[in-house]
Amino acid sequence: MAILSEITLYPIKSCGGIALRSATLTRAGLMSERIYDREWMVVDAGGHCLTQREHPKMALIAPRIKLDTLELRAPGMLRLEIPLGLPDPDTAPTLTVQVWDHTLQAYDCDELTAAWFSNYLGVPCRLVRFHPNALRLSNMKWTGGVEAPTLFSDGYPVLVIGAESLRDLNGRLEKAGRSPLPMNRFRPNLVFEGIGAYEEDYVAAFRAGGAVLKPVKPCPRCPMPSIDQATGEFGPDPLDILQAYRAKPEVEGGICFGMNNILLEGDGETVRLGQEVEAELAF
Incomplete structure (x- = not known):
C-alpha cells in the first residue's frame, strides 16, 4: 500500500508551488481554496507561454493563497x-494565448499585474488566467480516448512521482560525486511513498478513497530539473545520469521521470497527506 507523502499545487505555470496538507482532485487537476493547478500563466507580447526554461528566476515567484487573493x-x-x-466572462478582457500546441482564449489580468511581471522578468509580458469557457484536452492518443481536461499544464492534469524513484536517482548522483536533488526539481503534484523505484511507470491505477487516477504517459524531462528552485539558477543537469537508464522508446527516446495521470473517477474527492493509496499494477 502506498502513502501520499507530498501534495503540491502550482497556481501559476512555471512559478513556485504551494505545499498542501490536503487538496481536491478534479478532472482538470488539483484544486485548493478555489484555485486550480496551473490556472494562471505568464505570456509574452505574442501570447506564448513563458517558462523557467528561458526565465529560471520564475522559480522564485512564491504564491500564497489568502482569503480573497493570491x-x-x-x-x-x-x-x-x-x-x-x-x-465577468461577458466584459472582462481576453487574450489569445498559446501553450505548446494549443491556442485558446484566456482572461487578461490588469496592467499593474503585467507591469509587475515585466519588471521582475525584464521582458514585456502579461499574466493570463484560464477562461472557464475554454476547453483544453490532454492528448487522447495517450488517454485511451478519454476526454481529460487540463488548464495550463504541459499537457496532463496530474503529475505523480514515487519517492523511491528520487532516492534511486540520488544514489546514482552521489556515486558520480554529485549532490542529491530535492523532489521540487521535478515539480510533481503528488508524491507516493511505499512503491518501488519507477514502479509508477507500471501502475494501471492509483486508488485514493473514491478517486481513481490512471497513469497514461511517461513524463519526458526538459532542462528544468537543472534549475535550483530555491535560487532560480541553473546547476548541474541530472539528465546526463538519467539518460543512461530512463530513455523511453514509447516517447521517441525521451528521458522520463514521473508519470502523467488523468482522473477516471472521484471528481471532487479530497486527498490528504498520509492517506493510503492502492497502486494497482498493470501486470
Whole structure:
C-alpha cells in the first residue's frame, strides 16, 4: 500500500508551488481554496507561454493563497495580490494565448499585474488566467480516448512521482560525486511513498478513497530539473545520469521521470497527506 507523502499545487505555470496538507482532485487537476493547478500563466507580447526554461528566476515567484487573493512575492519586488474571484466572462478582457500546441482564449489580468511581471522578468509580458469557457484536452492518443481536461499544464492534469524513484536517482548522483536533488526539481503534484523505484511507470491505477487516477504517459524531462528552485539558477543537469537508464522508446527516446495521470473517477474527492493509496499494477 502506498502513502501520499507530498501534495503540491502550482497556481501559476512555471512559478513556485504551494505545499498542501490536503487538496481536491478534479478532472482538470488539483484544486485548493478555489484555485486550480496551473490556472494562471505568464505570456509574452505574442501570447506564448513563458517558462523557467528561458526565465529560471520564475522559480522564485512564491504564491500564497489568502482569503480573497493570491499573494505573490519575488526578490526585490513589492508583493502583488491577485483577486481570486473570477472576472465577468461577458466584459472582462481576453487574450489569445498559446501553450505548446494549443491556442485558446484566456482572461487578461490588469496592467499593474503585467507591469509587475515585466519588471521582475525584464521582458514585456502579461499574466493570463484560464477562461472557464475554454476547453483544453490532454492528448487522447495517450488517454485511451478519454476526454481529460487540463488548464495550463504541459499537457496532463496530474503529475505523480514515487519517492523511491528520487532516492534511486540520488544514489546514482552521489556515486558520480554529485549532490542529491530535492523532489521540487521535478515539480510533481503528488508524491507516493511505499512503491518501488519507477514502479509508477507500471501502475494501471492509483486508488485514493473514491478517486481513481490512471497513469497514461511517461513524463519526458526538459532542462528544468537543472534549475535550483530555491535560487532560480541553473546547476548541474541530472539528465546526463538519467539518460543512461530512463530513455523511453514509447516517447521517441525521451528521458522520463514521473508519470502523467488523468482522473477516471472521484471528481471532487479530497486527498490528504498520509492517506493510503492502492497502486494497482498493470501486470
